[in-house]
Amino acid sequence: MMKAPHTVLLGMLLLIACGGSDAAEAGIVDDASPKGQQLFKMHCELCHGSDGKLGFNGAKDLAASTITRAEMIAQVTNGKGKMMPYKNVLTAKEIEAVVDYTRTLGKTK
Ligand code: HEC
Structure with missing residues (x-):
């Protein structure tokens, strides 16, 4: 139970990181x-x-x-x-x- 908040936080950070880089990549591909x-x-x-x-x-x-x-x-x-x-x-x-x-x-x- 003690680990739950950390797991959730890590998951959110990963989501934010991945979402951000996907959007950036899509932008680069469009302009290239x-x-x-x-x-x-x-x-x-x-x-x-x-x-x-x-x-x-x-x-x-x-x-x-x-x-x-x-x-x-x-x-x-x-x-x-x-x-x-x-x-x-x-x-x-x-x-x-x-x-x-x-x-x-x-x-x-
Ligand atoms: C329906 C088939 C067809 C499609 C689709 C097509 N072409 Fe053509 N193309 C031809 C034919 C047939 C010729 C020869 C025309 C002539 O000289 O009578 C030709 C000739 C050319 C030439 C002239 C080459 C030379 O040295 O004289 C260029 C450049 C060209 N096409 C570019 C394109 C581009 C770019 C596209 C896509 C936007 C395209 N073609 C789509 C059939 C097609």
Whole structure:
């Protein structure tokens, strides 16, 4: 019985400590840059593949792409051929983030 208050107090301290660090971690993840990668997985991987090379339905190999960042932004915004426009799906900032991620695909190999 003598130990009960200590156990409760320790439990509360652990809860506070864990709750605090979870919230901080969630905040860091939200602000960090993997957003472009997440957007790519959600919207682009289907045709382009996780490495940009899938080429489904005539999609270009993004790892071999030679167009400029501005041209990529324009193409993702307005679409081209079988690729649909993303201007009503993603914000301008999201398009920039996903294009910046796309541009890292060719440089890793
Ligand atoms: C429905 C399938 C499909 C999806 C989904 C898709 N694309 Fe495409 N993408 C294509 C096709 C097809 C082309 C070739 C278009 C053409 O030149 O006629 C293309 C071309 C491109 C190009 C031009 C590459 C070059 O060198 O000319 C870029 C950049 C690109 N896509 C980025 C993206 C991004 C970023 C996303 C996600 C926001 C995305 N695509 C989603 C099908 C898709």
